[in-house]
Amino acid sequence: MKIETSQRLKSLPPYLFAEIDKIKKDAILKGRDIIDLGVGDPDTPTPMHIIESLYESAQDPSNHKYALNYGIPQFRKAIADWYLTRFSVTLDPDTEVLPLIGSKEGIAHTPLAFINPGDVALIPDPCYPPYKSGTIFAGGICHIMPLLESNDFLPDLDIIDAQVAKRAKIIFLNYPNNPTSATCEREFFEKVIEYAKEHNIIVCHDAAYSEIYFDNNRPLSFLEIPGAKEVGVEFHSLSKTYNMTGWRIGFATGNKDVINALAQVKSNIDSGIFQAVQFAGIMALKTDDSHLNELNDLYKSRRDVLVDGLNKLGWKIKKPKATFYVWIPVPAGSTSTEFARMLLKECDIVATPGVGFGPNGEGYIRMALTVSEERLKEAVDRIKKLHK
Numbered sequence: 559m560k561i562e563t564s565q566r567l568k569s570l571p572p573y574l575f576a577e578i579d580k581i582k583k584d585a586i587l588k589g590r591d592i593i594d595l596g597v598g599d600p601d602t603p604t605p606m607h608i609i610e611s612l613y614e615s616a617q618d619p620s621n622h623k624y625a626l627n628y629g630i631p632q633f634r635k636a637i638a639d640w641y642l643t644r645f646s647v648t649l650d651p652d653t654e655v656l657p658l659i660g661s662k663e664g665i666a667h668t669p670l671a672f673i674n675p676g677d678v679a680l681i682p683d684p685c686y687p688p689y690k691s692g693t694i695f696a697g698g699i700c701h702i703m704p705l706l707e708s709n710d711f712l713p714d715l716d717i718i719d720a721q722v723a724k725r726a727k728i729i730f731l732n733y734p735n736n737p738t739s740a741t742c743e744r745e746f747f748e749k750v751i752e753y754a755k756e757h758n759i760i761v762c763h764d765a766a767y768s769e770i771y772f773d774n775n776r777p778l779s780f781l782e783i784p785g786a787k788e789v790g791v792e793f794h795s796l797s798k799t800y801n802m803t804g805w806r807i808g809f810a811t812g813n814k815d816v817i818n819a820l821a822q823v824k825s826n827i828d829s830g831i832f833q834a835v836q837f838a839g840i841m842a843l844k845t846d847d848s849h850l851n852e853l854n855d856l857y858k859s860r861r862d863v864l865v866d867g868l869n870k871l872g873w874k875i876k877k878p879k880a881t882f883y884v885w886i887p888v889p890a891g892s893t894s895t896e897f898a899r900m901l902l903k904e905c906d907i908v909a910t911p912g913v914g915f916g917p918n919g920e921g922y923i924r925m926a927l928t929v930s931e932e933r934l935k936e937a938v939d940r941i942k943k944l945h946k
């Protein structure tokens with residue numbers, strides 16, 4: 559029998575990391591000492607009090623059942639409390655908060671709730687891939703908003719064609735940004751709200767890195783801006799904030815109609831988050847500030863080792879104000895894939911070619927600060943040899 563995949567699978571953007579993945583795999587098999595700066599997955603463990611909370615909740619048989627679709631009320635309340643403390647934003651835990659099986663899940667499912675075949679989603683490029691794949695799965699059209707260094711990696715809403723804006727149902731945004739590590743100011747969000755109201759477009763702001771920042775550049779929540787709740791939602795993740803990528807827990811907050819529609823999609827697809835994980839999520843949100851202070855200090859020293867080290871070699875890298883990524887222009891004359899391939903072959907260093915995040919990522923590579931300072935020093939030393 560011939561197995562034929564659907565048009566929607568065939569129309570996903572090409573997976574451009576395949577070649578680097580293969581070279582990396584071969585290198586590891588050959589026993590080479592690879593420094594992997596490719597994956598955005600925290601290397602330090604989940605804090606112990608969160609693990610202990612899971613351990614305790616996992617032993618309670620009442621948590622062994624199907625979870626409620628909207629999440630347990632205690633977790634929704636903890637999310638609303640966290641928002642109030644962190645952003646001074648008041649949320650109704652019953653209608654304006656929705657637990658997710660990781661924010662990726664919610665992001666990828668949101669277009670199913672709003673996009674009809676042929677509708678447009680406005681998508682930053684380069685970007686975290688699920689904005690595009692979620693839109694394509696829903697039969698939508700991705701209209702790319704280039705994120706250019708000349709505009710501080712913010713999309714220029716003024717250049718979006720009026721006909722496109724008319725057909726647009728959703729706009730995806732992400733600050734602090736993966737992969738560019740750019741941050742945004744209040745004025746940008748104000749402009750987005752005005753634009754969304756004018757064109758009737760739902761704003762989906764991905765705030766996965768809202769807690770990973772340096773030098774007191776504390777990121778804003780989209781929902782802090784007056785009018786935000788009328789036009790959109792925000793996605794948060796416990797993954798980066800509390801080193802919980804494998805636990806699969808996150809949440810959406812904001813406009814109650816958007817939250818309700820997403821909940822409706824989800825209730826037809828999943829059956830909630832394991833309740834013991836939700837109790838651990840409550841514990842995570844109650845973590846005291848010292849955890850994030852230490853985590854951000856750690857990423858900051860790593861950032862300085864890598865960026866200062868490479869800039870001493872004549873590279874021209876701006877220090878990120880947030881996220882654990884460094885977005886690095888590649889030398890003139892090579893593409894991002896060629897440069898990443900060269901780093902892997904000559905230095906045993908994995909970096910992610912920017913073009914894998916979309917055509918406007920061409921000209922850059924992304925390095926993640928998720929390895930130790932010693933390994934980053936070693937990476938700089940290996941690259942130094944290239945310059946001789």
Ligand SMILES: *Cc1c(COP(=O)(O)O)cnc(C)c1O
Nearest residue numbers: 660661662686736766795797808
């Ligand atoms: C890591 C990441 C997420 C996702 O996380 P979950 O683990 O699914 O909660 C979402 N958005 C961006 C931009 C990310 O980098």
